[in-house]
Amino acid sequence: AQKITQTQPGMFVQEKEAVTLDCTYDTSDQSYGLFWYKQPSSGEMIFLIYQGSYDEQNATEGRYSLNFQKARKSANLVISASQLGDSAMYFCAMRELTGGGNKLTFGTGTQLKVEL
Amino acid sequence: DSGVTQTPKHLITATGQRVTLRCSPRSGDLSVYWYQQSLDQGLQFLIQYYNGEERAKGNILERFSAQQFPDLHSELNLSSLELGDSALYFCASSVSRDRGSSGNTIYFGEGSWLTVV
Secondary structure (H helix, E strand, O other): OOEEEOOOOEEEEEOOOOEEEOOEEEOOOOOOEEEEEEEOOOOOOEEEEEEEOOOOOOOEEOOEEEEEEOOOOEEEEEEOOOOHHHOEEEEEEEEEEEOOEEEEEEOOOEEEEEEO | OOOOEEEOOEEEEOOOOOEEEEEEOOOOOOEEEEEEEEOOOEEEEEEEEEOOEEEEEOOOOOOEEEEEOOOOOEEEEEOOOOHHHOEEEEEEEEOOOOOOOOOOOOEEOOOEEEEEO
């Protein structure tokens, strides 16, 4: 079974600074996908970025980029120019194939607090 | 707005009761997933449907059941509710059954907060 590890329960960053949220994964699959989601205090789960295991370039979406190091099995999220609205819980997840379907396995999350 | 619609947003019910959570996937998405998020268990996969058929099953209790209808909306039925079933229930959708360049992204709805008292 796949496993996602997020070792940072909480992180603080100053506004306008960059921050890296760590994610490591464990899988025996050759083909897989990695996701990052943001969950603000209101509860919704917001898709941020996706990285496929065969993608040669690191994914980027606006201020979000994914630092994908396949050999190290890490998929860290980098948020540049942090904003107060970035304060939220961030989840790393991996898509796992299960028979004729698939599912996401989530990490435990990192609570990010952006300070003035 | 992810395009995935869940109703109701909040629900309070008593132990032993039955509730139905409803989900409308994004336009064009054939796969629907249900997840449960609780403080002690984190985010847990419950079940996946693709175009009306069950495709993957996770740690879904026997008291819970789901289905996907011909118009692709889905319902999650929770019966004989217990205090421990209190959680945030998410529906998510994607284009594909498993993966593919066009179906990589999985979008979540805003969730249904269930409180069992």
